[in-house]
Amino acid sequence: MTTDVQRLHRPELREFRERCEAPSAPAVLTGAFDDWPARGWTVDRIAARLGDASVTPVVLTDGRFEIDLREGVRVAAMPAREYLDRVRSPGSPGHYLRLQLDPPYEDLAREAPTPRYCTRVVGLKKNLWVGAAGTASDLHYDMTHNLVAQVEGRRRVTLFAPDQGPRLYPYPARSLNWHHSQVRLDRPDHERFPAFRGARRVEVALDAGEMLFIPRGWWHHFESVDLSIAVNFFWVTPRHLPAIAAAKLAWAAASIRT
Numbered sequence: 001m002t003t004d005v006q007r008l009h010r011p012e013l014r015e016f017r018e019r020c021e022a023p024s025a026p027a028v029l030t031g032a033f034d035d036w037p038a039r040g041w042t043v044d045r046i047a048a049r050l051g052d053a054s055v056t057p058v059v060l061t062d063g064r065f066e067i068d069l070r071e072g073v074r075v076a077a078m079p080a081r082e083y084l085d086r087v088r089s090p091g092s093p094g095h096y097l098r099l100q101l102d103p104p105y106e107d108l109a110r111e112a113p114t115p116r117y118c119t120r121v122v123g124l125k126k127n128l129w130v131g132a133a134g135t136a137s138d139l140h141y142d143m144t145h146n147l148v149a150q151v152e153g154r155r156r157v158t159l160f161a162p163d164q165g166p167r168l169y170p171y172p173a174r175s176l177n178w179h180h181s182q183v184r185l186d187r188p189d190h191e192r193f194p195a196f197r198g199a200r201r202v203e204v205a206l207d208a209g210e211m212l213f214i215p216r217g218w219w220h221h222f223e224s225v226d227l228s229i230a231v232n233f234f235w236v237t238p239r240h241l242p243a244i245a246a247a248k249l250a251w252a253a254a255s256i257r258t
Contacts, residue, residue: 005159005204016117016213021145024215026159028204029117032211033149037111039209041151041229043084046130049108050080050099057083057095064184065096065138084130087227093132101126101231112231117213118147121235129230136223139168139181144234146214150206153226157212158185159202160219167199168219185221 008019010031020027033039059066059074066074076095083097101109109126118124123144133153141162160168168181169192183193190197206212214220216236 005202013116020213021117021215024162024217026202026204026215026218027213028206029211029213030209032115032117033112034209036113036149036151038108038149038151038231041111043087043130043227043229046108046128046229047081047084050084050105052079052081053104054078055080055083055097055099057097060092060094060096060135063093063134063136064186087130087132089132093135096135096137097128097130099128099130101128112149112151114233115147115149115211118145118233118235123234123236125234127232127234129228129232131224131228133224133226133228135228136186137221139183139185139219139221140177141165141179141217141219142214142234143179143216144236145216146220146232146234148206148212148214148230148232150208150210150212151229151231152208153224153228154208155206155228155230156223156225157204157206158221159204159214160199161202162217162219164199164201164219167195169193169196181219 005026005028006019007028007030008015009029011019011029016027016029019025054077056075056077059076078095083095086095087093087097099105101112105128108128112126112128114124114126125144139158139160169183171177171180171182183189183196188196204212
């Protein structure tokens with residue numbers, strides 16, 4: 001079963017909080033970052049800026065993340081320029097780059113300024129994502145809010161509300177990937193995961209120039225239709241801090257690396 005997601009054009013902060021953040025409702029925001037210098041980013045421009053800086057993209061198999069229950073997703077170190085050359089090569093993508101826009105990448109971070117929807121918040125993190133056509137994440141959820149700005153290319157996004165979690169078969173609670181689903185959306189194994197047939201999903205076509213708000217706890221899966229460049233922002237609100245602190249204590253007790 002699928003449902004639609006709300007679409008809002010350049011909402012004011014109060015409207016965003018009332019219609020999206022407070023009710024934990026996903027939304028596509030249009031026109032919200034038209035003035036970013038980052039709208040002019042291309043793979044060539046990013047390659048010129050990063051040069052031979054070392055990056056650690058996620059290793060993919062059949063375009064999907066490789067997962068180890070104790071170590072998390074596999075990554076491989078390589079020069080940024082080499083990775084960005086691979087992104088433009090035909091064939092099944094072998095890696096997917098997430099780059100935290102912290103020092104020494106302040107110049108890139110300034111070209112994707114923090115939106116008003118996540119200013120004056122707790123624990124803000126900003127990331128650059130670059131992936132070839134066909135790249136996909138696994139199905140998972142985060143303990144933070146997530147605002148994704150699609151700078152270039154198109155992506156298909158599949159969302160599941162938090163109450164759908166039991167139908168998505170998370171990995172064991174004592175593993176690093178407890179917030180990831182064992183189900184592959186492109187070829188679900190209904191014999192192993194029969195309840196997944198009844199999971200209610202929300203499907204979103206995310207185009208360049210659009211933002212997607214994914215509330216804390218919502219399961220999500222991204223697939224790049226084209227070569228994709230995006231920037232995302234993770235943050236929490238003060239009322240979520242006790243739950244996050246409790247989770248970190250549980251991870252520490254279970255000797256789980258975070």
